[in-house]
Amino acid sequence: MSERQLPAVGDQVVSQARTITDADIRTWAGLVHDYTTLHVDAETMRESFFGRPVAHGYIALNLAVGLMFPGLGEWYAPARAYRTTGWSDVRFLAPVHAEDTLRCRRTVLAAGEQGVDHLVEMVNQDDSVVLTAVEHLAGD
Amino acid sequence: MTATSAPGSGPAWFEDFSVGLEFTSPSRRLWDDDVLAYVRFTNDVRSVLDTPGHDRLRVPDMYLFSLSVGLLLHGTPGYIPDKFVAFFGFDTIEFRAAAHTGDVMCSVARVIATTERGRNGVVTYEHEARDDAGRQLVTSTHRILVARRNTDV
Numbered sequence: 390m391s392e393r394q395l396p397a398v399g400d401q402v403v404s405q406a407r408t409i410t411d412a413d414i415r416t417w418a419g420l421v422h423d424y425t426t427l428h429v430d431a432e433t434m435r436e437s438f439f440g441r442p443v444a445h446g447y448i449a450l451n452l453a454v455g456l457m458f459p460g461l462g463e464w465y466a467p468a469r470a471y472r473t474t475g476w477s478d479v480r481f482l483a484p485v486h487a488e489d490t491l492r493c494r495r496t497v498l499a500a501g502e503q504g505v506d507h508l509v510e511m512v513n514q515d516d517s518v519v520l521t522a523v524e525h526l527a528g529d
Numbered sequence: 530m531t532a533t534s535a536p537g538s539g540p541a542w543f544e545d546f547s548v549g550l551e552f553t554s555p556s557r558r559l560w561d562d563d564v565l566a567y568v569r570f571t572n573d574v575r576s577v578l579d580t581p582g583h584d585r586l587r588v589p590d591m592y593l594f595s596l597s598v599g600l601l602l603h604g605t606p607g608y609i610p611d612k613f614v615a616f617f618g619f620d621t622i623e624f625r626a627a628a629h630t631g632d633v634m635c636s637v638a639r640v641i642a643t644t645e646r647g648r649n650g651v652v653t654y655e656h657e658a659r660d661d662a663g664r665q666l667v668t669s670t671h672r673i674l675v676a677r678r679n680t681d682v
Binding site: 413416417419420421422423425446447450451452454455456457458459462466469470471473474475476477478479480481522 | 563566567570571572573574575578579587589590591592595596598599600602603609616617618619620621622623624627
């Protein structure tokens with residue numbers, strides 16, 4: 390049995406920040422083969438409601454994990470193990486554009502021998518929450 | 530539920546969707562380069578640090594999931610239809626089995642519900658990715674908003 394102390398319900402961490410760039414959007418498009426107009430066509434998007442391309446929602450979702458490293462890595466994934474069993478209620482609340490700066494805020498919702506649930510919030514430079522979700526992690 | 534393939538040109542409007550409609554992705558092998566590029570992008574370093582003795586890299590779960598959905602854009606037409614309005618998000622994402630580089634995967638998304646909502650309608654998908662051995666790797670449910678043909682509401 391692990392001697393690692395379980396996190397307490399209500400524990401909260403905030404990650405370092407990362408500014409999203411045009412290069413990030415294009416890199417992500419290539420990683421998952423998603424060159425949808427919404428994300429990569431500046432000319433078309435100039436005439437749209439958004440006025441410019443919108444970053445893939447998956448970027449914020451995936452950075453919710455990536456931003457845990459290295460500073461919060463041991464808190465999130467002890468011994469760098471893959472512990473996530475799944476996610477629920479992933480909601481994209483506001484668009485993310487190039488030059489927005491995102492942080493990940495995590496709050497422990499539940500903790501027990503069976504596992505840990507995190508409320509995940511991606512927050513931009515204006516303190517607006519752009520994504521919420523619950524991540525389910527297996528127990529140690 | 531009886532699965533039916535989407536028509537050749539794919540659904541465009543909400544009314545074109547029905548429960549059981551199925552969208553299939555092409556298959557794709559997962560390469561070391563994929564994992565390394567993902568690690569560089571996200572900084573989720575778990576697949577590449579302190580992994581002695583492993584000749585194949587573990588594919589990060591979130592990359593596996595994200596790519597499995599992205600592949601659907603290259604399969605049966607209409608998974609994201611012409612009259613797409615918005616993406617609601619994922620109600621559930623569940624990781625069923627680990628994948629490693631060298632594995633081949635493909636995805637399928639099935640319509641499990643259609644619900645009118647004013648001038649639009651909500652299409653609910655159940656999605657799964659499997660490897661070439663038939664193992665279920667990841668599943669999700671997600672919803673999209675699609676415009677209705679008849680907007681006299």
